[in-house]
Amino acid sequence: MISSLKGSAQYTLTEDTNNATFGNSNSYKVVYSNTSSPANVNGLKLNNLTGYGILLVDGDLELGGGFTWYGPIVVTGSVTLNGGGGVGLIFMVRSCQVLPLSPTLPSTVET
Numbered sequence: 001m002i003s004s005l006k007g008s009a010q011y012t013l014t015e016d017t018n019n020a021t022f023g024n025s026n027s028y029k030v031v032y033s034n035t036s037s038p039a040n041v042n043g044l045k046l047n048n049l050t051g052y053g054i055l056l057v058d059g060d061l062e063l064g065g066g067f068t069w070y071g072p073i074v075v076t077g078s079v080t081l082n083g084g085g086g087v088g089l090i091f092m093v094r095s096c097q098v099l100p101l102s103p104t105l106p107s108t109v110e111t
Helices: 002-008
Strands: 017-022 029-034 044-058 061-063 067-070 073-075 079-081 085-087 090-092
Touching: 002 029, 002 044
Parallel strands: 017 044, 029 044, 044 061, 044 067, 044 073, 061 079, 067 085, 073 090
Antiparallel strands: none
16 A cells, blocks of 8 residues: 555655644645665654645654644554644554455345
């Protein structure tokens, strides 16, 4: 999922980030970080940050106080929450396999 979306990122974070804003309620952004890069090898730490759009983290993510994100957050590693803020939805993506739909579906479903 991240590999297919990272090419549309308007911002690429290569180090921990504090006191920043990405996008606004009228302009959503895609923000990407790969924590295997040397500067982020211990994961990405975000503090006092506001964002609008999609946050993609290939690796671990640590969210500090004052973090507010409006939109989905997709993380392949672990997520640590330290402090207050507003996080609506976090997707943890370890691996994903898309299977085709069956051409015939059962007419009844057992419950």
